[in-house]
Amino acid sequence: MPLRSVLWLGFFVAILGAWAWLYWMAMGMDLDVIGRPGPAGQAMRMMDPGMDMYMPMANFWPVFVMWVVMMAAMMLPTLVPTLRSYEDLIANANGTRAGWLGVVAGYFVVWVGFAGLIAGAQIFLLHRGVLDMLGIPTSGWIAAGLLAVVGAYQFTWAKEVCHGVCHSPMMYFLGHWRTGALGGLRMGAGLGLYCCGCCWGFMALGFVGGTMSLLWMGLATLIMVFEKLPQVAHRVTKPVGIALLIGAGIVAAKTAGILG
Numbered sequence: 001m002p003l004r005s006v007l008w009l010g011f012f013v014a015i016l017g018a019w020a021w022l023y024w025m026a027m028g029m030d031l032d033v034i035g036r037p038g039p040a041g042q043a044m045r046m047m048d049p050g051m052d053m054y055m056p057m058a059n060f061w062p063v064f065v066m067w068v069v070m071m072a073a074m075m076l077p078t079l080v081p082t083l084r085s086y087e088d089l090i091a092n093a094n095g096t097r098a099g100w101l102g103v104v105a106g107y108f109v110v111w112v113g114f115a116g117l118i119a120g121a122q123i124f125l126l127h128r129g130v131l132d133m134l135g136i137p138t139s140g141w142i143a144a145g146l147l148a149v150v151g152a153y154q155f156t157w158a159k160e161v162c163h164g165v166c167h168s169p170m171m172y173f174l175g176h177w178r179t180g181a182l183g184g185l186r187m188g189a190g191l192g193l194y195c196c197g198c199c200w201g202f203m204a205l206g207f208v209g210g211t212m213s214l215l216w217m218g219l220a221t222l223i224m225v226f227e228k229l230p231q232v233a234h235r236v237t238k239p240v241g242i243a244l245l246i247g248a249g250i251v252a253a254k255t256a257g258i259l260g
Contacts, residue, residue, distance in 0.1 A: 003097055004087075011076065011083075011104070018073035025066070026212045029134070035213025037134060045134045049126050057133050060123050066211070067115035067122075074203075074221045075111050075195070079104065081228050082169040082191060086184075094179055102184020103191070110192030118203060122211065135211030140255030143208045147248035150201035154241025162197035167233035199224050205244075208251075 026033070030041035037045055049058035056062035086103055089095040125131045129138055137143045153159055165172050169191060178186050202220040209216055226236045253259040 007097065007100065014072060015076050018069050018076075021069050022073055022212070022217065023214065026214055029212060031134070031210070031212055033214040035134070035136075035210035035216065041134065045132045045136065047133050049133065055133070057135075058123070058126060060119060063122055064116055064119040067119045068112055070203075070206075070211075070217065071108070071111040071115050074217055074224070075199070076104075076108070077221055078195070078199075078224045078228050079107055080225075081167075081230075082107070085170040085173060088170070089173060089177075093177070096180060096184075098181040099179065099184035099187075102181040102186075103188035106185040106188025106190070107192040107195070108188075109185075110189055110196055114196050114200065114203070122207070125207075131207060135207055136209065137207060140251055144248045144252035144255060146204060146208055147244050147251060150205055151241045151244030151248060153201050154237050154244070158197060159237065162194045163227060163233070163237060165191070165194040166198045167228050167230055198227065 026035075029044065030038040032038070044057070047055060047058075049055065083100065083103065086095055086100055090097070090100070122131060122135055126133065126135075130142060132138055137146075172191055172194075173187060176187055176190060178184070202224060205220065206213070206216055223236065223240055227233050250259065
């Protein structure tokens with residue numbers, strides 16, 4: 001089998017394996033695909049993180065591993081257009097398969113770092129009563145505020161700059177070209193930072209309905225993939241922002257008792 005096929009096969013196997021692990025974990029926590037807990041999940045949700053017993057979801061390392069797997073499941077699919085662009089440079093410049101792997105590694109290292117930050121934030125908020133054990137906000141106002149912040153971010157200069165790089169990886173490669181595995185690593189990390197600046201909000205939205213909601217993971221992945229496609233990228237960002245702001249208003253109205 002050609003090396004190109006082996007690498008792409010391994011790439012997609014990693015994505016499928018991550019999704020399978022997340023499904024197994026959600027079912028093990030007695031959650032449905034939306035993230036709603038059954039009886040056992042509800043009991044876990046109500047547990048006090050300060051109890052004198054070991055609870056994986058109240059400790060940093062298990063939560064960090066969960067977020068790393070989520071990064072693999074959700075962010076690696078968005079890298080496909082970038083890797084295809086790099087393959088064009090293998091044929092037309094002096095790119096290599098080692099450089100291809102370097103791009104993947106650099107990109108993923110950045111998102112692993114983000115996984116550490118968001119896992120730390122989850123543990124911090126859990127122990128202060130802002131989130132429960134399943135990563136669900138204890139107040140609807142928190143969810144509404146987060147939806148509003150992420151929705152408003154879609155209209156900012158920072159989003160525009162980061163999104164501009166993310167959906168045009170070829171331009172980034174041409175302007176920052178480095179050869180070999182280390183060169184690929186550097187370029188992948190640079191692209192990962194822009195991607196993180198573009199998509200961090202969709203990761204944070206896991207705190208709206210619960211971090212183990214497979215529905216949220218799937219929708220967020222779909223939106224982020226569309227944002228990377230040159231043909232439709234600029235048609236996605238602002239409508240998503242509007243939808244999130246409307247969602248924030250609905251959640252706020254329900255929390256205030258205006259809507260049933």
